[in-house]
Amino acid sequence: MAKDKKVEQITDMEVDFAQWYTDVCRKAELVEYASVKGFTILRPYGYAIWENIQHIMDGEFKKTGHENVAMPVLIPESLLKKEGELVNGFAPEVAWVTMGGSEKLEERLAFRPTSETMFCDHWSNVLQTYRQLPMLYNQWCSVIRWEKTTRPFLRSREFWWQEGHTIHETAEEAQAETEQQLNCYADFFENVLAIPVVPGRKTDKEKFAGAEATYTVECMMKDHKALQGATSHYFGDKFSRAYNVTFTGRDNKLQYPFQTSWGSTTRMIGAVIMTHGDNNGLVLPPKIAPVQVMILPVAQHKPGVLEAAAKLRERLVNAGFRVKVDDSDNSVGWKCAEYEMKGVPLRVECGPRDLENDQCVLVRRTDREKVVVKLEDLETAVKEQLELVQQGMYDRARKNLEEHIYAAHSLEEAKELQEKNGGFIKTMWCGSEECELKMKEVAGMSSRCIPFKQEHLGDTCACCGKPASKMIYWGIAY
């Protein structure tokens, strides 16, 4: 049988959300499994989304003075072990290189699970005076964490990310950096990915290994499960001390700098799929869509149609949009289904009758709404429609988030609400880890964050009844 390319059916998300997710990842041609177990291949369409994310985010980092660097992919075991908490936190997931060619290495080398140690080691060599501070570094790379169960974008043994690492003269400056980068992520999620977030602080139990404080942006997926979007960490001078990173201060004395790190990964693509996707496939925010506008010539064998389509494309490219024409001999019906599957935000249909009337038809991916547009207004209309799509996606996701946050005052109530509705359950919390463990045991939820925007829901901890002053969000997380 010939291998005709078909737009295949995907599982409905209401039937099996996990299967729907995997179907979208593969049928929209974002990823494919590799022969190495637990590893995935980012295919051109998936990688193009990542490139758009990188491009916009990198620009934001640079606006605040960050510079990109490239660190080695391998870390000597002795170096990794200098900071106890970090190594203990990552030990179960580290992959090791033990051979170089045919010779056994004298010391094992870890494939980086994260690069704090490499940056500290480098800084201990190059930092001398307060005049060199702050050092604001970032790198785009992949890391390896030997996860037991894997899912495309959400958990894989190798994933792509950016990791920012900075050192500062004072604790206040480092804390301000931690906060600034968290805000940068929050803005990126909301304005670029069209995903509303709950920003807040992680509990000590959930914070990054070795950090003094971890801040997070938490998102809610369409199935009302939680997803940690990106994190920003404040380390104090703990790592500087462990790795002997010092500088001569303004007082002419040797001092330890204060450090931060912050990261976001290809997981963001998973978040986009599960926040915006539907039963026809992927729905991409225009700002990161590899193709923002797909032009479909209708009755393309008729004279003038293909030429007109090419002209429309040229005009839109010149206006700065990412545009393609599909003039293949697949049917228009096939093409519509294919680009819906791929989440292209807007399609432009133009056939002989449209051209006679100097018009074309714009169709939005989000609601299939058709808008007839005069050809002379094409650029303005496309810009307007793409903005409407971006805003409409954000509004819908915001509604989903706001409608699935529930207040609870006891463990039982929290459990019931989670079982009935999913979503975030907010309660007062006394601050103890035992209560977090209890919540996990009884209701299957982990703490997501202590939101910056606090509410007073009562005076006692929902888990133990002791006095509590903090409100916390719980959820079942990816």
Ligand SMILES: [Zn+2]
């Ligand atoms: Zn408690």
